[in-house]
Amino acid sequence: MPGSYDIATVLENFPFYVGLVVVIVLLILLAKRLQVAYPVLLVIGGLAISFIPGLPVLHIDPHLIFVIFLPPLLYEAAWSISWKELWRWRRIIGSFAFVVVFLTALSVALVANYYIPGFSLAMGFLLGGIVSPPDAVSAGAIMRFVKVPMRMASILEGESLLNDASSLIIFRFALIAVATGQFIWYQAALSFSWMVVGGIGVGLLVGWIFMKVHRFLHSDANTDIVLTIVTPYVMYTAAEVAHSSGVLAVVAGGLFLANNSHLFLSSTSRLRGFNFWENLTFVLNGLVFMFIGLDLPEIVNGLGSVSLSAAIGYGLLISAVLIVGRILAAYGAVIVTLIMRNFITVADARSPGLKAPLVIGWTGMRGVVSLAAALSIPADFPQRDLILFITFVVILCTLVVQGLTLPFIIRNMRLPDPDAVAPEEEVEALLRKQLADYALHHLEHKYGELLQSDPTLQQMAVKWTNSSAVSDGAMMTAAGKEAYRDILHHQRSWLRAKNRHEKLLNEELIRKYLRYLDLEEEKLEFV
Structure with missing residues (x-):
């Protein structure tokens, strides 16, 4: 979106935005064909497009990311995650989402303070808060191409839900410390506690109110979907107005509503809502990663007296700190778990070996939250342009290096799944x-x-x-499914032909049975 919200400017550039959406779709299709995480191609594609002369210059407003994009993306993620798995792995998820994020920010602060001229420790913490949270979308996109143990996927999903909140809290405190020149620890501790407790409380309260609204109105599927669109924005805004964490509010409220959806949503609302949210998050994720690449020229132009080579060097240095720090944290989490199993009950007391921590450590791609946080720094803030550029280098480096190599590493690691008691096909057949x-x-x-x-x-x-x-284990064969799909295809053709030839036949009836055939084809995924 442009920096100015003048309607004439928006309309003038409208063909560019439409073309951008088309490019996003084509790049995502190409990523699927190449079996590459689509955020990688989107960032590189945006970077390439930004050098085309004559195109509108993109000015990303951080409020666009925080207020418009972030709430629905977090809300959809909260609906998708398993609460059972989240609770089962709560200790390691909590340690990565809070402890590891803080230690990562501290490491970045120390390295930046020592190696980057003009960076105080508080400013280093500010940079650390910006680049510390790994991006959930990138890791999730990679998991679609390679199979990982269920517990690893659950840990990565759970961490991604919470680490944005902890990193943004660190970012806010560091921003205040740099601006005021002082840091009062007990005030920070109280503020941190309120941001966590208040954010969760506001999210649960708003979620409960919306659940009552759904039940009171006896709404249909269309109204239910509209209400689900509004819900994350109300949660986020209410929490931010209360000076608590909007991220935690959306996550807590989303988890609450997801686990109680059977109480207030009909089966039709759930089916249509699932399809709608899948498409919405597809478009939003595509846009935000494209925005990252498109914003590079503006970031480079703001470097000023800092040379481009030096700025790139700083970015690569911070990237190395993040990558090495996360791998060490993953192995450290294993060591702490093996020690603590002697004192408390843990989800799994067995050693995960040396492979699993390496894979978890290598999933530290950074993304849109980091860029949005960097962009939200005030214009007159010291070293703002350099912080922005370092953030961009970190995002690009981790996405390209880790994003392209992670599938190869996972395939060659051949990670065992300790939770797999039987082949998935047998478990599914028994359940049926x-x-x-x-x-x-x-x-x-x-x-x-x-x-x-x-x-x-x-x-x-x-x-x-x-x-x-x-x-047990008897399922429809691949050949049987293909035959049934062919039958359904011919049934559709017959219905459409009948609709064309019989002028007095109600077309709504034809559409009803076409939808029925679509549902039958969807059911093939479960037989």
């Missing part, structure tokens, strides 16, 4: 059989008399009986 058994038992015991006279219920009973009789 048990679900059918339960449904048949409930039908026979509660609706036995109705079952004798209702043909539809009798057909359902036969279906569940046959499902229960199927041997």
